[in-house]
Amino acid sequence: MSAYDVDLFVIGGGSGGVRAARIAAGYGARVMLAEEYRVGGTCVIRGCVPKKLMVYAGRFADEFEDAAGFGWSVEKPRFDWGTLKRRRDAEVTRLEGIYDANLIRAGVEIVPERAVIEDPQTVRLVKTGRTIRAERILVAVGAHPVKEPDVPGIELAITSNEVFELESLPERILVIGGGYIAVEFAGVFAALGSNTTLLHRGDRLLRGFDDEVRDALAEAYRHRMDLRLGRTLRRIESRDGGLRAQLDDGTEIDADQILVATGRRPNVAGLGLERVGIETDAAGAIPVDAYSQTRVPSIYAVGDVTNRANLTPVAIREGHAFADTVFGGKPACVDHRLIPTAVFSTPEIGVVGHSEAGAREAYGQIDVYKARFRPMKATLSGREERIFMKVLVDRASDRVVGVHIFGHDAGEVIQAVGIAVTMGATKADFDRTIAVHPTAAEELVTMRVPEVTKHPVGVG
The missing domain is CATH 3.30.390.30 (FAD/NAD-linked reductase, C-terminal dimerisation domain)
Structure with a gap:
């Protein structure tokens, strides 16, 4: 009789956690996975998948315009936000169902509630109070967007989570940030017809990318939107049924929505890490070794919560490598140095x-x-x-x-x-x-x- 209820308890049903659970179960492990929101995580539910669908929607505007040069006569196209939102949300729900089905088919027990760590080999389900003894625990809770800078009125802005809940296309939108998320959403809204402003405090977008690529992007975006580089936000106010942003140079921008996409932080609050002696780093991430193991031998972590390379394919690879190492007898670690x-x-x-x-x-x-x-x-x-x-x-x-x-x-x-x-x-x-x-x-x-x-x- 095993001393544990399960061999592996996964906290978090995003890309990394789902892959780890499924592969571990395939090796014969008894696996339980807890997800308090929706299985699929940021990527599937409110990240790269629905965002890419919106990118596709925006690019049709260029296609309609370009068609004339090839002999096509196209009536002036009209875009309907409600149709895109309805069909996009339906696709997300379909994909969520596939994730659920794949886990169940693999033999993973899914628990639709929040789980926290009680000790190195025990987790507690918050809603029911039930405790589960697990030989190993995998933390795969991802990260969440933060509203920065902390200026007056920042609570009036939305993040990349709430943007998918908008019931109508904003006529005017201010996007704040210079990373992937800000750049992609600014491009989407500009293409769909919103009067778009992209504000970034740096002199170039996409820090860490090649400078010439960054310059090429800025040149292209200046033709598509109002690009403000080297400027920062001072305050946001409600004004005439909309919002008004004041910048550090005293200029003001009126908008119907302000999207803050300036960063994300790991979802470690209230997780119980302090109970087992795991200290997060300066970025709030869980430190792990090359095999995703924390300082507590029975606890591992993968994905954005470790802040190694915050990309969905990386989380998937980390989850798979964890399962191969711990349950498959095939030690594997992920090389984060070369990531397309x-x-x-x-x-x-x-x-x-x-x-x-x-x-x-x-x-x-x-x-x-x-x-x-x-x-x-x-x-x-x-x-x-x-x-x-x-x-x-x-x-x-x-x-x-x-x-x-x-x-x-x-x-x-x-x-x-x-x-x-x-x-x-x-x-x-x-x-x-x-x-x-x-x-x-x-x-x-x-x-x-x-x-x-x-x-x-x-x-x-």
Whole structure:
């Protein structure tokens, strides 16, 4: 007779927790999963999936406009927010049902309530008071958006959670932030027809990305919205049935909605970590080792709550690696150094590996290959749009250490490129790959002459 009720108790039904639970159950573990809101987590319920559907909706505006250049006569299109919201929400519900079904099919018991840690091998269900003894506990509770900066009236703003609850398309919206979430939502609302302002305190959007990609995005966004860089929010007030934001330079922006997308923090409040001696770091995250184990041997954590790389595919990989290690007898850890990623702005961004600045710091001498061109589609549509690509090569080994794409379908392209870069492809490997013509992506294998370096000898 086991001393435990379950082999694994998972707190949190997001991408990482669901994957860990399902794989562990597949290895024969007795698994229970508690989720207090909806199974699927941020990505499925109020994150990347519904947001991507909104991105698609916004891009139809460009398609209708571009069609005329190809001989199509299209009546002036009309957009209905209610239809998009209804169909988007229905798809989210459908996906949630699939997540539930997959867990149940795997033999995981789902508990629809909040769970907290009582001791290293006990959790308590808050609503019922029931306690569960578990040999191992996995914390996969994710993170939540925060409203920053803390200025007067900030409570009048909404976050990326509430944005999915809007019953109508705001005529005017102010988006505050410079990361993925702010950039993507600003692009969505501008495309759907809202008078959109994007406010960011820095001089460039998307900190951590390659500077030339950041500049390309800013140039494109200035044609689509009011982009305010280097400015900060001072206060928000209710004014004439709407909202008014005052900036640090004294200017004011009137809006129907103000979306604050300036950061997220791990969901650790009230979780019971202090009872077992787990201290969070400065960002509020749970420290873990390469195998996602905390300082308490029986407790693990994956996903955004660890603040390692806050991306859904990373959480999924971490959850899978945890289950393989602990229940599958196949020790595995996730390499967070090389993560292909996309930003679904319009145009979108696809990245894998180092930025140019990061590559120079890591490798010293690098070769930089670039291509800027007008996409073929734009020659007839007349759209003023450019594609930018950059390939970074370590000069000593000829290995490709960074690829950056700004343009249509960059996210789709970078997934395939990410395979090659992860495998350690060299520039010679790229060069001997036959191009698929005519495509934009063929530029990645036809770049032959590196940009002449503007850096001191010995640096690049």
